[in-house]
Amino acid sequence: MKKLKPAAYALLPLAVAMAQPAVAQDTKELKIGVASEATSIDPHFHNVGQNNALRRHIFESLITTDANQKLLPALAESWKAIDDTTWEIKLRPNVKFSNGEPFTARDYIYTMCRVPLVENSPSSFTVFTRGIESIEAPDPLTVRVKTTSPQPLFPNNMTTLGILSASVFGAGDVKYGKDGCENMGTPPKSADFNDPAKAIGTGPYKLKEYTRGTHIILEANEDYWGEKPIWQRVVMRPITSAGPRVAALLAGDVDMIENPPIQDFDKIKGAGFTIVEGLSNRIIYIHLDQFEDKTPGVKGTDKNPFKDKRVREALSKAINRDAIVERIMGGVAKPAGELLPYPLFGTSKDAKPVAYDPEGAKKLLAEAGYPNGFELTLGTPNDRYINDEKVAQAVAQMFTRVGVKTNVDAMTASTFFTRRNKHEFSAYLAGWGADSGEMSNSLNALVVTPNKETGGGHTNRGRYSNKEVDALVQEAQRTIDDAKREELLQKASKIAMEDHALLPLHFEVTPWAFKKTLTYTPRIDQYTLATEVKLAQ
Template sequence: MSTKRFALAALLAGATFLTAVSVEARTLRWARSQDATTLDPHSGNTGPNHVMGHNIYEPLVLRAFDGKLQGALATEWRVLPDDPSTWEFKLRPNVKFHNGNAFTADDVVFSLKRAMQPAADMKSLLVSVEDVTKVDDLTVRIKTKGPNALLVNNLTNMFIMDKEWSEQNNATQVQDLKSKTENFATRNAMGTGPFQLVSREPDQRTVMRRFENYWGRDAVQNDITEIVYRPIPEAATRVAALLSGEVDWVQDLPPQDIERLRTAQGVRVNTGPENRPIFLGMNVGVPELRSSDVKGKNPFADVRVRQAVNGAINRDAIQRVVMRGQSQPAGMIASPLVNGYTKELDTPPKYDVAAARKMIADAGYPNGFSTTLHCTNDRYVNDEGICQAVVGMLGQIGIKATLVAQSLRVHFPAIQRGEYDFYLLGWGIPTFDSHYVFNDLYRTKTSSAGTWNGTGFSDPELDKKIDSLNSEVDLAKRNATIAEIWKQVQASNVYAPIHNQFIAYGMRSDFDIPVDVENTPKVRFIESRRS
């Protein structure tokens, strides 16, 4: 598709929004296994943070429950006909921040440049951006380092802050999650979204109230006046709260409770696939594993060991026993929704314990070796259960893995610091494009790329191919390069894909909340069936 045709398609996509339904006002009591790590919208690039952000803040464009792109604070966007390296965004008029300040191009320029700061975890999505400039109060231009036909896809979680509020409250610098520092935006917020922050008690509850001057009030699907968001880490407690009517919505039902809840009076369950592969990472970049009984060398640096890990994992058993059918075994780190995905690449490695044991021996470890597997216990569907199963499976080939399961608050920063030998990770792909996988998980780690590459994997020639995807406007050539990169990274085996997870929402029957393919549901799109 030419740049001009791509821009026209994007322009038309920006015109859609949803129709209003008038229903009785009410509070939505919402429970999930974990809380956002911060309210700073540019600090942490994680699903729980984006979930919170999408109800208080807004990006220029966003994705609805079905993943379709539509306008939010931007009404139109295009690539300039005389400059294929510049995108122009027309901004929505008459939009107010929660403090009454008018939304203008100054806020967009400030926010996008803030998201490009070194401490911002969102900066990898803007790695191709050279500059952001104001044309007038309702027009912004984004100049990229060469043409980037897919820039708009990178903006769906790029939230816009009030520049004046940020300056007044010393929040112009992004919170650095790695150093555990805080700023005013860590626990406070000033956006244009349909709900405004009332109170914030991290890991306890966050209360948001309907913003009566929200520009899209007539398009909101419900009349929810208040959101009470509660992190409830224990799965049984979340389910009990739903059954008792203590909460209206549980965002992450455990698979083992789905069938029981389908028959419970007053409860509805919706399930569906998420755009999120789950996988294991192996550290190939250190000379000696920190947690292994092998000294002086790194077993994971040998591709045969990594192939053995892939072959020792019985993905069908994990799907059947751990996930209760709520997953699809995977062979690549991309879901079917992602550009670059193919069924052939997604064929899971053959489960073959004998062959895997031989590869371990051929690599020089006939007695196997020990290591530590780090895992979350509060982020993905049955994450700790997946890791427990993997530990048993690897034991059959002589890899003695000690499981350490802990909160995402500890787990994620440690991956980004490169501290783990072996770890579990899930990867939502908000751009719906393979570049997001390559740039963050496979590219050599720098200040703006490879930010989640905890494997130490590095290939300068591959880096060049990954970087070229930002500026290639011939989509056929770009897709051919994507296919080449997938072939190379699949051969590296630095990750062991496990599955694409399905997710289940449990709710009181007077709500009908469809599964969001990104699992970042926006309350404005929730339909209330209360009469």
């Protein structure tokens, strides 16, 4: 197979596919083999890619995004800032939930009230709601949201929150309060959404059946307000191992799969299937514990070596990112120097990946007091990101070569996220995709000091903390002027990267494979949406 150089990937999704003749296909059913299973049907439980993709089928948001993360109206027809702290939203008329109930401002208010009530969320959505001071509804199709400070990204934030039906959960005339809402009825538990009678949204599909580990079955919402779905039934099968996923496609058990392994591209194309690829906004990175004085998984020292910037820099220099992209990712990735690929908002053209320098890494380790290195266990999922365990093994070998003997602890994503959130790893490999497509999302999630009150740093499990970075991100989040906001984000990103807050590895290039009778446009957010799977012309 001819490998594509990372530089060949533009930011817009690109198609790499065999030309195929159009062949008619029955649209009664679409079967998709997904690489990662959603951790919940609850649209507010876990802010992670596979959950967010599933959510879009059932629970719509006020605003949505296209394949390049451009904002588009959904349940909101329009939105505007009345002043620096007030947004007015005009809701779409004549929209009904899949149970026939009308969608109104009450449902939006109910949803904003319910988000903070989700229990045990691995990655909470409260970061998108915490800045709301008050919500008023002058009429059933108008909402006025007042924020505690200017929030220029309020429309972007609204793309992430699926709207629930207040009536389904017995709510009355809901009154918003930032410290607690009135007339909420009995807010749902996450497990309640496993019941199709409770998983009621306004989306193009309804939940028909959910069997964890086996399948999610969706059926078309015939009363959907928008473009009617062409697939009457969608079956999503979690097939987390790449080999069985490809086998299912070749055998005709599924019509489409996510993330076919690069080494199987020739076989898949040779069997008459189409492959498309697109650069994503997902950064694969290594997070290091910078909080505990003694950190789990480290041996050969009585202290936490990652609190020393020189050690973090040494480990970054030990990583040969070009080799990972070329040998592990088959050239289908792009080495990363910050948390988003240029030219997305807030990125810098001159942000380059840290150069591979093993001798420099050894020198820094010696300067930090570790001339003989130490031992480390690197945690990683083995079924969440493209070649995740293989990438972790490669990084471990690179660390070992500079004197930091590294073992890999690989596990399923569900186990990994549970253990990560309990801070059981001193170092771990993970990924992050920015829903908003701009830098404040990534910085606020991964780098800002964790703060339960503000929601900042909600996925910063390394607990890196830098007051200057925090201040810059906070100022950017209340700066309306785009040019000034971008400058603040660029500065914050530069400081965090020079501080080696985490170690960026690469941006994923996402492939999909499917029958020649279908077409799909790659999405920068990596979502697989049945609504965008079309018949080939």
